[in-house]
Amino acid sequence: MNVLLAEDHKLVRQGTRFYLESMGVNVVGEATNGREAVEMAGTHHPDVVVMDIHLPELTGVEATRRIRHDYPDIRILVLTAYDEPAYVHALLDAGADGFILKTAELAELYKALNEVAVGRKVYDAETLARARKHISEMSTQIEGLTDRELEVLAQASQGKTNKEIGKILFISDRTVQGHLKNIYQKFGVTSRTEAVAIALQHGFISMEGANNV
The missing domain is CATH 3.40.50.2300 (Response regulator)
Incomplete structure (x- = not known):
């Protein structure tokens, strides 16, 4: 072998x-x-x-x-x-x-x-x-994410600030914060690190891109 x-x-x-x-x-x-x-x-x-x-x-x-x-x-x-x-x-x-x-x-x-x-x-x-x-319990929460929330998560996984994410997605940093707040509520977490970890586990964002979190 x-x-x-x-x-x-x-x-x-x-x-x-x-x-x-x-x-x-x-x-x-x-x-x-x-x-x-x-x-x-x-x-x-x-x-x-x-x-x-x-x-x-x-x-x-x-x-x-x-x-x-x-x-x-x-x-x-x-x-x-x-x-x-x-x-x-x-x-x-x-x-x-x-x-x-x-x-x-x-x-x-x-x-x-x-x-x-x-x-x-x-x-x-x-x-x-x-x-x-765990998979069963998380599936409903993951399915509840909007496309925009997934985009915000993908950018957050690369260590970008709310302001930087806003510029990339052409939205205000306040709107970014609102999306993050919604994501935290859906996932039952309190930080972007936890939210990114959950998204990684479900394959929605790349682990390579999340090295800076």
Whole structure:
């Protein structure tokens, strides 16, 4: 089995490589950010990419989305410290084949890797159920957004001020603030960072564009 590791923490990356190689897995490369992961997936074409979520330059979720789009036969196993429904939802939407927590035993990682390599999905049933509930609860709120509110969110995700957004969309900054207030109410949040995160999870805006939030 050929595996690509995408992990920005050197200690975790090296420890994972040492263990996998001791089990006979061929680690073809190590990516330290999401953009490298996408590029190296194309270069090495591994059977599986072991992907962290929080990667610099391009998040693990967006890197997963791009790899699955460009190389649909490459499997993605996400190695993460987070099992919150929002993260799992984002992973499902991006096309990840499974996830395993960093608190798991190394033997669990190896087992999950083999499951994913042969086309099986590796998701904890309880966590998956919570993620589906989250999706169901959010769907109505997302559908309630207007086109203009989505445009405002897209600009906000790039770190633009209300005044800058207004100039781009040819509306006043006060109108921008009004749209943001409506979005917060629909999402049940109090900040643009939270609103952008929800929009990202549903694929309405690009994660690459949201690096400044």
